[in-house]
Amino acid sequence: MRNGTTLLLLAAMTLAGAACLTAWGAGPAVAASLEPTDSGAPSATVIFPVGEKPNPKGAGMKPVVFNHLVHEKKIEDCMACHHTGDPVSCTTCHTVEGKAEGNFVTLERAMHATDIAKRDQGNTPQSCVSCHERRLSQRQCAGCHALVKPARNAAWCAVCHTGAPSMSAQQLQQGIAEKLPEAQNEALAAEVVLGKKPVAYLTGLQAPYKVVIDALAQQYEPSVFTHRRHVSSLMERIKDDKLAQAFHTRPETLCSTCHHNSPLSATPPKCGNCHTTTIDPKNPTRPTLKAAYHLQCMGCHKAMKVGRPLNTDCATCHKQRAPQRAE
Numbered sequence: 134m135r136n137g138t139t140l141l142l143l144a145a146m147t148l149a150g151a152a153c154l155t156a157w158g159a160g161p162a163v164a165a166s167l168e169p170t171d172s173g174a175p176s177a178t179v180i181f182p183v184g185e186k187p188n189p190k191g192a193g194m195k196p197v198v199f200n201h202l203v204h205e206k207k208i209e210d211c212m213a214c215h216h217t218g219d220p221v222s223c224t225t226c227h228t229v230e231g232k233a234e235g236n237f238v239t240l241e242r243a244m245h246a247t248d249i250a251k252r253d254q255g256n257t258p259q260s261c262v263s264c265h266e267r268r269l270s271q272r273q274c275a276g277c278h279a280l281v282k283p284a285r286n287a288a289w290c291a292v293c294h295t296g297a298p299s300m301s302a303q304q305l306q307q308g309i310a311e312k313l314p315e316a317q318n319e320a321l322a323a324e325v326v327l328g329k330k331p332v333a334y335l336t337g338l339q340a341p342y343k344v345v346i347d348a349l350a351q352q353y354e355p356s357v358f359t360h361r362r363h364v365s366s367l368m369e370r371i372k373d374d375k376l377a378q379a380f381h382t383r384p385e386t387l388c389s390t391c392h393h394n395s396p397l398s399a400t401p402p403k404c405g406n407c408h409t410t411t412i413d414p415k416n417p418t419r420p421t422l423k424a425a426y427h428l429q430c431m432g433c434h435k436a437m438k439v440g441r442p443l444n445t446d447c448a449t450c451h452k453q454r455a456p457q458r459a460e
Contacts, residue, residue, distance in 0.1 A: 166327065273437075292379055337364050342361045348405055354454055404425055
């Protein structure tokens with residue numbers, strides 16, 4: 134019996150030792166699996182809602198896992214984010230309540246502000262949101278985002294505010310108090326980064342080859358819209374864009390630019406299901422079908438700086454009909 138008890142005790146000690154190795158050794162190993170940064174900064178880090186008050190699990194802002202490696206590759210100058218010239222953590226100056234070191238600019242404001250006044254001296258600060266919105270003006274993004282503005286809802290927030298699946302309530306409170314060991318922070322961040330899977334975008338072959346728009350064909354011949362060509366072109370432009378991959382969390386997202394008020398689907402309803410040929414008395418502010426087509430097509434072409442066709446060159450999209458001969 135004594136030997137059996139000893140064996141059980143040894144087994145328990147072995148399991149406990151393995152658990153300790155997992156807790157203290159696996160974390161750094163996971164973090165080390167990420168590509169190192171050129172600057173020597175952590176490849177990924179968890180930004181906690183640092184403040185004077187505790188933040189119980191599930192309440193308040195969820196921590197943000199910041200992929201430093203991806204951002205460092207996109208930004209030439211570290212001072213774009215570390216605008217004071219000192220590359221310290223953002224929460225050194227900006228906290229939930231705000232403090233004197235950061236001119237009482239709260240953490241929420243520092244990360245989300247878009248109306249940032251240009252500084253006469255030194256670097257003009259950038260927030261996460263202001264930087265991302267400036268990226269949306271680039272050609273490959275502008276066609277869609279000139280027409281559709283992302284809804285700042287819970288799903289939009291959750292792209293960044295993810296926390297980490299294995300984060301404990303104790304680690305959350307340690308992070309808020311800035312007492313979480315750096316190795317644990319990096320391990321939690323790496324867990325999220327490595328767990329993200331790229332979105333499988335739709336391919337051109339999944340879209341209709343051509344769409345014949347004939348609902349308004351009176352003065353002009355029906356317009357033939359090269360649907361597959363447009364989808365393929367847009368997909369090709371953003372296929373390697375990390376920002377697009379982060380926020381376009383469903384393959385059908387790109388369809389929502391044109392089919393903007395329909396549920397996300399690869400087979401959305403036709404424009405004529407919502408837009409009528411004449412003004413709808415029940416929805417007087419809704420564009421007519423003709424206006425909807427032209428606002429979408431011309432708006433996208435203008436934002437993406439597509440030179441042809443000109444907005445005044447009607448016959449490029451729909452050939453003018455020959456006058457009918459009187460019998």
